[in-house]
Amino acid sequence: MRNWRKKQENRSLKTEKKVTNSATNTSAQLIASSLHLPTDIPDDLQKLYEQLGSPFFHSLTKKQITKLSKLQKEIWKLHQTHRLLLILKSQKIGISSLCILITLYHALTDCMGMELIINAQSDEQAKEHAQDFRRILSGSEKYKDYLITTAFTSMGLLKDEITKVRTIYMHNPKNPTMPTKIIVVGMSPGALLSHKRVGFIWSSDSTISQLTAKRKDEVWAAMLSRLANSLGPAIVECPARAPDGPVYDTWERYQNQLENKIKINPKNDFFCYKFKYQLGIRDKFFTEEFIESEKRRLGPLFGTFYGADFFASGATWYKEEHFKNKTDYATELLLSFHPEDDLISDVTDD
Numbered sequence: 550m551r552n553w554r555k556k557q558e559n560r561s562l563k564t565e566k567k568v569t570n571s572a573t574n575t576s577a578q579l580i581a582s583s584l585h586l587p588t589d590i591p592d593d594l595q596k597l598y599e600q601l602g603s604p605f606f607h608s609l610t611k612k613q614i615t616k617l618s619k620l621q622k623e624i625w626k627l628h629q630t631h632r633l634l635l636i637l638k639s640q641k642i643g644i645s646s647l648c649i650l651i652t653l654y655h656a657l658t659d660c661m662g663m664e665l666i667i668n669a670q671s672d673e674q675a676k677e678h679a680q681d682f683r684r685i686l687s688g689s690e691k692y693k694d695y696l697i698t699t700a701f702t703s704m705g706l707l708k709d710e711i712t713k714v715r716t717i718y719m720h721n722p723k724n725p726t727m728p729t730k731i732i733v734v735g736m737s738p739g740a741l742l743s744h745k746r747v748g749f750i751w752s753s754d755s756t757i758s759q760l761t762a763k764r765k766d767e768v769w770a771a772m773l774s775r776l777a778n779s780l781g782p783a784i785v786e787c788p789a790r791a792p793d794g795p796v797y798d799t800w801e802r803y804q805n806q807l808e809n810k811i812k813i814n815p816k817n818d819f820f821c822y823k824f825k826y827q828l829g830i831r832d833k834f835f836t837e838e839f840i841e842s843e844k845r846r847l848g849p850l851f852g853t854f855y856g857a858d859f860f861a862s863g864a865t866w867y868k869e870e871h872f873k874n875k876t877d878y879a880t881e882l883l884l885s886f887h888p889e890d891d892l893i894s895d896v897t898d899d
Contacts, residue, residue, distance in 0.1 A: 584694040584720060585691070585694045586694055586695060586720055586722040587691060587692070588657075588722055588723075590654065590657045590658050594617065594621075594622070594625045594650060594651070594654065595616065595617050595622070597650065597653075597654060598617055598650060599615075600689065600691050600692070601650075601653075601685055601686075601688075601689040601691075601692065602688055602689050602690065603615050604684070604685045604688055604689075605643075605646055617647070618642075618643055618832035618833075618834070619828075619831070619832050620642060620643070620644075620824055620828045620829075620831075620832050621643055621644070621647045621832075624636065624644065624647060624824070625647070625651070627820065627822060628651060628782065628784060630815060630820075631813075631815045631819075631820035632780070632781075632782045632783070632815060632816050632817070633782070633783050633817070633818065633819040633820065634782075634783070634784045634785070634819070634820055634822075635785045635786075635796065635799055635800065635803070635819045635820070635821040635822075636784070636785065636786040636787075636821075636822055636823075636824060637787065637788065637789045637796075637800065637821070637822070637823045637824070637857035638786055638787065638788055638823075638824045638857055639788070639824060639825050639826040639828070639829050639854070639855040639856065639857060640788060640854050640855060641829065641834055641835060642824060642826075642828060642829040642832070642834045643832075643834060644786050644824065645678075645753050645754075645786065646681075648751045648753065648784055648786060649678065649681055649682055649685060650685075651751065651784065652665055652667060652682065652731065652749065652751050653682065653685065653686065655748065655749040655781075655782075656695075656719055656729050656731060656749075657692070657695070657719075659748065659749075659781075660729065660748035660749050660781070661721045661722075661723055661724075661729050662721045662723065662724050662727040662728070662729055663729065663730075663746050663747065663748035663749075663779070663781075664729075664730045664731075664732060664744050664745075664746050664747045664748065665729070665730070665731045665732070665747070665748060665749045665750070665751075666731075666732050666733075666734065666741065666744065666747055666749070666750045666751070666772070666775065667679070667682070667731065667732070667733040667734070667751050667753070668734055668735075668736070668741070668750065668751070668752040668753065668755070668768075668772055669733065669734070669735055669736075669753050669754065670735070670736060670753065670754040670755055670756075670757045670758040670787075671735050671736070671758065672734075672735040674735070674753070674754070675715055675733045675734055675735050676714060676715060676733070678733055678753065679714060679715050679716075679717060679731075679733040682717060682731065682733075683696065683712065683717060686717075686719075694720065695719045695720050696712060696717070696718075696719060697710065697711055697712055697718040697719060697720060697728060698711065698712050699711065701720075704725045704726065705725060705726035706725075706726060706728060710728055715732070715733045715734065716730065716731070716732055716733070717730070717731040717733070718730055718731075719731070732744060736755065736758045736760050736764070736765070736768050737768070738767045738768050738770075738771040739771075741768065741771040741772050741775060742771045742774070742775075744775055745775075745778075746778075746779070747775035747776060747779060747781065748779050748781040749781050749782055749783070750772060750773070750775065750776060750781070750782075750783040750784070751783070751784050751786075752772060752783070752784070752785040752786070752787070753786060753787065754786075754787045754788070755768070755769075755785070755787050755795075755796065756787040756788060756789065756790040756794065756796050757787070757788065757790070762793040762794040765794040765795055765796075766794065766795050768795075769794075769795035769796075770795075780816070785799075785819075788853060788854065788857065789852075789853055789856075789857050789858055789859045790853060790859070791859070792859045792860070797859060799819050799821065800821050800859070802819075803818075803819055803820070803821040804821075806818070823857040824857065825855065825856050825857050826840055826855035826856060829855075840855065843855065
């Protein structure tokens with residue numbers, strides 16, 4: 550009798566759970582249906598840009614930019630071909646702005662329900678990227694409902710799954726209880742390693758960071774390891790700086806592959822490209838007169854700011870291995886004529 554009662558109680562509990570789950574799912578579906586979450590995302594980034602309301606403005610004229618530049622479209626094509634893309638860039642040619650669009654594209658398409666990482670050179674810059682992302686998304690009539698700004702616990706979301714300063718949550722129409730998460734972080738290996746379902750990474754201006762080359766290596770390794778399971782794409786865009794650290798090493802490795810005629814694997818190897826100031830002049834980001842004035846102002850530093858050049862200072866750069874041979878052949882030769890080093894050890898400022 551007791552066993553029968555227990556079976557009846559278990560059956561009742563199961564029935565209640567089914568009813569509760571069914572009610573919850575129905576409620577979630579009703580709320581999701583009340584939101585405008587279009588899934589017909591165009592593969593043409595220009596069309597997506599227009600659907601977002603053409604949010605970019607020219608800094609000088611203050612006029613709305615209706616068309617993406619030629620170099621921005623070239624980067625989009627490279628990104629579609631190569632999973633791992635390293636761009637060495639001139640300053641102020643619209644590449645970081647483009648990468649916000651690309652991140653948003655992935656959040657609306659292949660990375661729904663996953664994590665996307667925006668990695669900036671500092672915490673403050675990370676905050677600015679997050680603000681720009683939120684501003685573009687919330688300003689779009691077509692896509693603004695994707696941004697989660699209030700708690701949707703009735704849809705099965707957690708209370709804390711709501712957009713914050715450096716974490717952006719977006720609705721996932723394919724699975725309402727699994728939102729898309731955009732994480733915006735600075736140069737911290739720990740902050741990067743704590744994420745396990747990353748589908749896309751955009752790294753911006755890491756070479757400007759004040760971290761040592763060793764620390765940058767740690768950040769680089771932590772960042773790219775997040776894509777080990779998803780094999781998702783990554784874009785690294787930054788100016789060239791000192792010839793050390795992971796960006797320089799990646800560029801050198803790519804150049805060696807080209808010189809040795811080793812085929813670049815578009816799925817596993819970085820494809821590297823330089824976007825210099827000449828493209829900025831061509832696409833009217835700035836004028837030739839401005840660039841000439843910058844050459845006079847910056848002198849030997851001009852190449853690192855506008856020419857994507859590691860060797861812009863005019864000085865000779867040496868690698869660590871150039872100093873590994875510690876034998877001073879000139880001293881040995883001199884000592885062969887002076888067996889007693891006391892004769893030559895009295896060196897003065899004169």
